[in-house]
Amino acid sequence: MKRLLLLLALLGVASAAPGQVDVAAELRTAHDLVAQSLREYASGQREAAFKTARAAYLDHFEYAEPPLRVLNPDLILEMEYRFADLRNGMKSGANLSELRAVAGDIDGSLRKAESIVNGTGVLAPTLAATGGFTILFREGLEAALLMAAILAYLASTRNDRLRRGVWWGAGAALAATALTWAAATYLLSIAPISRELISAVTSVIAVVILFYLSFWMLQQGDRKRSAEFMRARVSQAVQSGSLGAVALVTFTTIYREGFETVLFYQALAVASGPVQGYMYLGVALAALALVAVFAALFRLGRRLPTQQLFPALVTVTALFAVAFVGNGVRAFQEAGWLPVTNLYGRVPTLDPNVAALTGLHPTVETLAAQGLMVLVYVIGFAVLRARERRPSRTGAPV
Known part of the structure; x- marks a missing residue:
């Protein structure tokens, strides 16, 4: 039974990482580098010792992690923090x-x-599937509403000939989104920087966009101004009478949503790890x-209750931002850019896959960053609600 589990785990790693990964060899190399780092530290080569200890984790143990994480996530989580303790101790000059x-x-x-013989549980796959569903549905719904608005405007002008430009632009945007995903996946795989730094930067960018989207969806005025701007662009394209102009407006409008989708999925794919298949589900x-x-929208001509969907979308978007903040800080810690103050053993710890999907890692820095993000959201929502309740001076009845 153990041999079967190990064989399945190795097959999983082979399909998830480029080339064949010899887990046993990577673990032995990590062991040898840890021993080497201690020898270097003892001889006074602290900088070299830190780099060797970091290489033991980033360049070898991480390649053996996927099957081990699936089989015993608790042990792997503990090892991650022990490696961090070793690096931090060498950097700070510990005994x-x-x-x-x-x-x-x-x-x-x-x-x-x-x-190791344990499994992954149920919660992590559920979170991965929920994340995969929510991102595409939110961005796809936004794209659908934008297309509906463009087609409605064309219908008001009774210029049915230009409707083909809308579908051409939308099709081109979908194709460009697929190419962007493929290009991003390839470029990130060959980037000359660590995987942790890539994950950190991706998470930071995703957080910024998600934070903006959260408050934008709550502000009716901003949505109206955005719709007016889009109608103005469509109006200019219609006046030109060019199918290409209408297609270009549609393309840029839809591709923006597609680009955001690619970015969010890149961050979520890293967090999903061994349960990435559930994300695709x-x-x-x-x-x-x-x-x-x-x-x-387009066949039955029905209006969707989008106004009722906004609170749910805002909540999910905010939760994604909080999760990505935690993962971004954790990635900077793993890359050696931020200190690690371990709380492992002092606070309840989650399954590593659940922790990756929620960003809840047992370090002071990650939890503090998430707490700050939650506080910013609470203050921001309170300010928006106060503005909405404030009576308008210009709109007062005479």
Whole structure:
């Protein structure tokens, strides 16, 4: 049974990472580098020791993580923090005896790694599927509403000939989105920087966009101004009488949503890790739901209760932002750019896959960043509500 589990885990790694990964060899190399880092530290080469310890984790242990994380997530989580303790101790000049104790814990865990037999649970796949569904559905719904608005404007001008330009532009935007996803995946795989730094930067950009979208969706005035701007662009394209101009307006409008979708999925794919397949299941379900939405909008001519959907979309968008903040800080920590103050063993810890999808990692820095993000959201929502309740001076009855 153990051999079967290990074989399945190895097959999973082979399909998830470029090339064939020899898990046992990566674990042995990580063990040897930990020992080498202690020798370098003992000889006074602190900078070299830190780099060697970091290489043991980033360049070797991380490649062995996927199957081990699936089989025993608790042990892998503990090892991640022990590696962080080793790096932090070397950077801060800790006593050699303390570092030897940490290294001993790491070595013992490395020896146990080949006999891991646990699974991933249910919550992580559920979160991954929910995330996959929500991102595509939110962005797809926004694109559908924008297309409906453009087609409605063309119908008001009774210029049916230009409707083909809308569908051409939308089709080109979908194709460009698919190419963007493929290009982003390839470029990130060959980027000359660490995977952790890539994950951190992607998370930061995603957080900024999600934060903007959260408050934009709550402000009716901003949505109206955006719709007016879009109608003005469509009006200019219609006046030109060119199918290409209408297609270009539609393309730029829809592709913006597609680009955001690619960015969010890149961040979510990293967080999903071994349960990434469930993320794609959520994507497939969202695609089916969007087919129904498009049919209701363009075939049946029905109006959707989008106003009632905004609170739910805002809530989910805010939760994504909080999760990505935690993951971004954690990625900066793993890359050695931020300190790590471990709370492992002092606060309840989640399954590593759940922690990656929620951003809830047991360090002071990640939890503080998420707490600050929640506080910013609370203050921002309170300010918006106060503005909405404030009576308008210009609109007062005479």
